[in-house]
Amino acid sequence: MLTFVLVHGSWHDGSAWKAVIEHLEAKGHQAFAPTIAGHGKGVNKNVNHAQCTQSIVDYIVSKDLTDIVLLGHSFGGTVIAKVAEVIPDRIRRLIFFAAFIPNDGESLNDNVPSRSQALFDQLASESDDRTVMLPFEIWREAFLNDADLDLAKSSYAQLSSEPYQSMIDKLDLKRFYALPIPKSYLYCTEDTALPQGEWGWHPKMSSRLGQFRLVQMPGSHEVMFSNPIGLAEKIIVAGRD
Amino acid sequence: MLTFVLVHGSWHDGSAWKAVIEHLEAKGHQAFAPTIAGHGKGVNKNVNHAQCTQSIVDYIVSKDLTDIVLLGHSFGGTVIAKVAEVIPDRIRRLIFFAAFIPNDGESLNDNVPSRSQALFDQLASESDDRTVMLPFEIWREAFLNDADLDLAKSSYAQLSSEPYQSMIDKLDLKRFYALPIPKSYLYCTEDTALPQGEWGWHPKMSSRLGQFRLVQMPGSHEVMFSNPIGLAEKIIVAGRD
Amino acid sequence: MLTFVLVHGSWHDGSAWKAVIEHLEAKGHQAFAPTIAGHGKGVNKNVNHAQCTQSIVDYIVSKDLTDIVLLGHSFGGTVIAKVAEVIPDRIRRLIFFAAFIPNDGESLNDNVPSRSQALFDQLASESDDRTVMLPFEIWREAFLNDADLDLAKSSYAQLSSEPYQSMIDKLDLKRFYALPIPKSYLYCTEDTALPQGEWGWHPKMSSRLGQFRLVQMPGSHEVMFSNPIGLAEKIIVAGRD
Numbered sequence: 001m002l003t004f005v006l007v008h009g010s011w012h013d014g015s016a017w018k019a020v021i022e023h024l025e026a027k028g029h030q031a032f033a034p035t036i037a038g039h040g041k042g043v044n045k046n047v048n049h050a051q052c053t054q055s056i057v058d059y060i061v062s063k064d065l066t067d068i069v070l071l072g073h074s075f076g077g078t079v080i081a082k083v084a085e086v087i088p089d090r091i092r093r094l095i096f097f098a099a100f101i102p103n104d105g106e107s108l109n110d111n112v113p114s115r116s117q118a119l120f121d122q123l124a125s126e127s128d129d130r131t132v133m134l135p136f137e138i139w140r141e142a143f144l145n146d147a148d149l150d151l152a153k154s155s156y157a158q159l160s161s162e163p164y165q166s167m168i169d170k171l172d173l174k175r176f177y178a179l180p181i182p183k184s185y186l187y188c189t190e191d192t193a194l195p196q197g198e199w200g201w202h203p204k205m206s207s208r209l210g211q212f213r214l215v216q217m218p219g220s221h222e223v224m225f226s227n228p229i230g231l232a233e234k235i236i237v238a239g240r241d
Numbered sequence: 242m243l244t245f246v247l248v249h250g251s252w253h254d255g256s257a258w259k260a261v262i263e264h265l266e267a268k269g270h271q272a273f274a275p276t277i278a279g280h281g282k283g284v285n286k287n288v289n290h291a292q293c294t295q296s297i298v299d300y301i302v303s304k305d306l307t308d309i310v311l312l313g314h315s316f317g318g319t320v321i322a323k324v325a326e327v328i329p330d331r332i333r334r335l336i337f338f339a340a341f342i343p344n345d346g347e348s349l350n351d352n353v354p355s356r357s358q359a360l361f362d363q364l365a366s367e368s369d370d371r372t373v374m375l376p377f378e379i380w381r382e383a384f385l386n387d388a389d390l391d392l393a394k395s396s397y398a399q400l401s402s403e404p405y406q407s408m409i410d411k412l413d414l415k416r417f418y419a420l421p422i423p424k425s426y427l428y429c430t431e432d433t434a435l436p437q438g439e440w441g442w443h444p445k446m447s448s449r450l451g452q453f454r455l456v457q458m459p460g461s462h463e464v465m466f467s468n469p470i471g472l473a474e475k476i477i478v479a480g481r482d
Numbered sequence: 483m484l485t486f487v488l489v490h491g492s493w494h495d496g497s498a499w500k501a502v503i504e505h506l507e508a509k510g511h512q513a514f515a516p517t518i519a520g521h522g523k524g525v526n527k528n529v530n531h532a533q534c535t536q537s538i539v540d541y542i543v544s545k546d547l548t549d550i551v552l553l554g555h556s557f558g559g560t561v562i563a564k565v566a567e568v569i570p571d572r573i574r575r576l577i578f579f580a581a582f583i584p585n586d587g588e589s590l591n592d593n594v595p596s597r598s599q600a601l602f603d604q605l606a607s608e609s610d611d612r613t614v615m616l617p618f619e620i621w622r623e624a625f626l627n628d629a630d631l632d633l634a635k636s637s638y639a640q641l642s643s644e645p646y647q648s649m650i651d652k653l654d655l656k657r658f659y660a661l662p663i664p665k666s667y668l669y670c671t672e673d674t675a676l677p678q679g680e681w682g683w684h685p686k687m688s689s690r691l692g693q694f695r696l697v698q699m700p701g702s703h704e705v706m707f708s709n710p711i712g713l714a715e716k717i718i719v720a721g722r723d
Contacts, residue, residue: 196448
């Protein structure tokens, strides 16, 4: 029996994992899905990356969770890398699920193509709270390409705008890259949230981990919506010893 | 209910889609499979690329097809890109299925490795009508690698020689690249009609589309023969809104 | 009905193919799994690459096997390439299964990242018989990433140390690269025994074959343990005419 802590990505909150958690629990595991500070609907979006990290550390410590498999999706990868620096002794394994793994000193934004950088910058400037909301067409075509239009719409309705500061903060990751915690990289083979090839998730991000366990499945960047049962099965494969 | 127009590739004619169309219709869709000018058995092979394009435009206009999902396979990608420039208002979405998408000003031949260029050039020179016939061994090993020998032979018997001029015509694609029509790229993961890697279909060709929906499936370049039902299912996923 | 000769990779011996052979035989084929000289438990490990090759040639000739489909896994690819130079007339097709295919004049070790080269060199130096034993953590995370821990342990117990000389011998492969024998490359999409990308098996190794048949399946480098039935099915697809 494993204890999973699932950390969502940009635009999401902890509720994105609902169906995945049900299946993990049905398989006998425990799973928790905190919402990162500044994320979700109706909250103050004025947060930086350090506050995002601290909110997840606080969640884990307040519940006194130990021996956890800590998973980060997408932007959540930058968060779990920093969380692991603070509370390494509570972590059994890290799973980077279609996750950003910046090099030491980089931000998330340093790891997206210049076209996306320009878009995010523009959207943040045009917002009244320095946040970025993902346009629906990108969500539908590049993030949920394996779903039908109804699911693309209903899942989009769950999203909320992303604090821009947490995307551009440069991260000191020296301690993370020295941690001996086992690591897995979970990747869906139709994920085009980052364009495949030069800028793709795998092997660009994954190879930075040094030794890691690769787990793949068919699907898009958002299989927690389009295939939560399949995702839960692969999370177990990625998370076991 | 969608209306599909399926445009075949080099060496094929419209009959290649027979089993795929049956399954699309069984799922409640309409599908048409015109044969490009200069293609098929027993016809005049003296055509250039503009004539290929015009023949598909004429087919769609003469049947007054509107709101269509226009799919091009392989060489057919170069045709639907030009067709879309002529009749954009009739097209709901473009699907490039293991398709060439030349940069503006390039020919199909500019997008194959020099080894293939040399082979095609030699075969055209040796023919008596400036056409290229694909050698059986390449068809069997690189195009239908997921089929047994019987299917490789029976499908090869359906092929006919390809007009060389349509492979080397340089295409003005400025208007195509400015069209706002939604686009999908459908790719089979064992397709070696182009060698995978530097010269492969995806992401080399697909990335030229800008925003697009990626749909993948296992199989070879010729899954309309080796797995027509599976292909029809993925065409629906690529073609829906 | 095909006659397969399955040549194992580093650290393995012929017993690794037991479950695969059972399934090939159940499908009506014949299959043999010789152990390469210097491989397996309790044998003299002082062999070079030429002796490895000779042992497989001797096996095939002594049994007078003809018209064979000769498969090499991983290191076994370097062996079957040299075997094919010696007894080409006995071989119907070559299958390179996640196999090294060195360029003419290269060793296996020339085809692994410098990090792996350094590790193998160090392990050989520290051994008392100039062999390399693969550390369990690499086996579990990078070679058998699709298995559970129990299978990772039980299969690791079957391994034995690898003669270093056979990994560093430079191979004259001029005759191999001129052989007209049909060739297939079989690749598992989660294989990280070589890091995916620049150093990966496919298309880096496979593209050296010129024309070849690509066959892929999900799984790790060691699917003979994690999915022997699925592997047997794909070996048949790779091996048929």
